[in-house]
Amino acid sequence: AKTRGRSRYEFFDVELRERVQRQLRLEQDLREAVVDGQLWMAYQPVVDLRTCRTVAVEGLMRWHHPTHGAISPVEFIPLAEESDLINLIGDYMLRTTTEEIASRRAARDLDTRLTVNLSARQLDDAALVPTVEEALRRTGLPPRTLCLEITESALMRDPEAAGEVLSALRALGVRLAIDDFGTGYSSLAQLWRLPLDTLKIDRSFVAGIGRPGKSEAEAIIRGIVTMAHSMGLTVIAEGVETDEQIEVLRELNCDQAQGYRFGKPMSAEELFPSLPG
Ligand code: C2E
Ligand code: CA
Ligand code: CA
Ligand code: CA
Numbered sequence: 001a002k003t004r005g006r007s008r009y010e011f012f013d014v015e016l017r018e019r020v021q022r023q024l025r026l027e028q029d030l031r032e033a034v035v036d037g038q039l040w041m042a043y044q045p046v047v048d049l050r051t052c053r054t055v056a057v058e059g060l061m062r063w064h065h066p067t068h069g070a071i072s073p074v075e076f077i078p079l080a081e082e083s084d085l086i087n088l089i090g091d092y093m094l095r096t097t098t099e100e101i102a103s104r105r106a107a108r109d110l111d112t113r114l115t116v117n118l119s120a121r122q123l124d125d126a127a128l129v130p131t132v133e134e135a136l137r138r139t140g141l142p143p144r145t146l147c148l149e150i151t152e153s154a155l156m157r158d159p160e161a162a163g164e165v166l167s168a169l170r171a172l173g174v175r176l177a178i179d180d181f182g183t184g185y186s187s188l189a190q191l192w193r194l195p196l197d198t199l200k201i202d203r204s205f206v207a208g209i210g211r212p213g214k215s216e217a218e219a220i221i222r223g224i225v226t227m228a229h230s231m232g233l234t235v236i237a238e239g240v241e242t243d244e245q246i247e248v249l250r251e252l253n254c255d256q257a258q259g260y261r262f263g264k265p266m267s268a269e270e271l272f273p274s275l276p277g
Contacts, residue, residue: 027079029065034088038064041096042265046115046236046258049250056113056147058258059097060265061089077119086121090128093117094135098146100268102139107275115147115177120154123161129168136172143173147198150176152184159190170195177236182224192231199228203239206259210244222252229253 033039043057063071080086093116101114122128136143148169155162155178166176177198178191182205201224208217221237228235237249240259249257263271 023079026065026071026076027083027085030063030076030080030085030089033063033065034085034092038066039089039092040064040267041093041100043101043268043271044258044265045263045271046256047262048256049246049254054112054262055256056115057101057271058149058265059093059101059114059116061093061117062265081119081121086119087125087127090119090122090125091131094131098135098139098141102141104268104272105141105145108272110272111145113145113147113175114141115149115175117149117179118154120151120157123150123154123165128165129172132169132174133172136174144175147175147177149179149200151179152181152186155194156184156186156190159186159194163194166195180238182220196231196233198234198236199224200236200238201225201254203237203259206237206239206245206249207241209248210242218248218252221249221254225253 040062042060042062044060045054046056046058047053048055061073061077063073063076065071077086077089080089097114097116101112104110105112118128132146132148135141136146150162150166170176175197176195177200178194178196179200180202181199182202201221205217205221205224208214209221211217225235234255235253236256236258237245237254238258240246240249240257240261242261245259246257246261
């Protein structure tokens with residue numbers, strides 16, 4: 001038993017070392033990825049539950065690594081957040097998404113809005129507000145068609161400081177959304193002071209619809225929708241994969257939804273194929 005314990009310990013040790021080494025390598029690689037054009041933006045449709053129309057697309061970052069292939073943002077965004085890379089990557093993201101969506105809106109007269117993710121570290125960056133302003137100015141995207149998503153946990157780190165940045169962003173005319181709502185234990189009292197337009201219900205609650213214990217998931221969603229609507233917020237449900245979830249979300253008065261059932265994240269070209277000529 002003793003030797004088994006030890007070998008298991010050594011196994012974990014090797015595994016840990018390999019994980020740390022991979023992270024260090026990836027951090028270096030990520031620096032090159034921005035310059036090298038290995039990053040690209042995928043877009044997932046956001047659908048109005050009443051009209052079934054795509055009202056917006058969410059920009060989600062993708063990294064095609066030259067040797068490791070596709071690396072998930074769940075892995076590389078936290079890495080970037082540990083260094084200043086997140087600001088470089090965030091600039092790339094804002095520039096690319098506003099350009100890609102503004103040009104497609106113009107080419108086919110679409111009113112599809114754009115929503116993108118901001119990380120906690122970007123909120124601390126003094127250059128954020130001018131960067132957003134510049135992206136809007138350069139692309140001519142009307143400010144009201146851009147929404148910035150910030151996770152509940154990023155907002156709750158320092159709600160007062162976050163509130164100031166959000167107000168400055170709001171003054172540009174952009175919309176603001178709280179992302180992954182329900183996972184960060186924030187209270188209504190902390191939220192209602194923030195200048196928010198939209199609340200996105202975390203997909204863990206949506207996944208509870210149609211499963212054992214679903215009545216609890218549905219009760220929680222009902223509560224969130226009621227609260228959000230009383231605050232004047234639009235509610236989006238994330239991670240919708242089944243028709244049953246769509247039905248229940250409609251009954252629960254949820255406004256919009258996104259998820260694999262409506263469309264997976266895809267390139268701008270796949271989502272809006274080039275017009276002939
Ligand atoms: P998120 O903002 O909550 O994005 C939704 C995630 O759920 C995406 O994962 C999306 O592909 C996935 N998803 C969409 N529909 C479904 C579904 O029906 N079922 C399931 N199981 N999953 C679904 P993705 O693209 O891997 O992104 C993960 C997270 O990485 C995002 O979570 C966001 O927090 C972060 N992220 C992605 N792109 C960016 C970015 O450009 N900047 C920053 N700061 N963070 C980003
Ligand atoms: Ca998001
Ligand atoms: Ca989310
Ligand atoms: Ca998430």
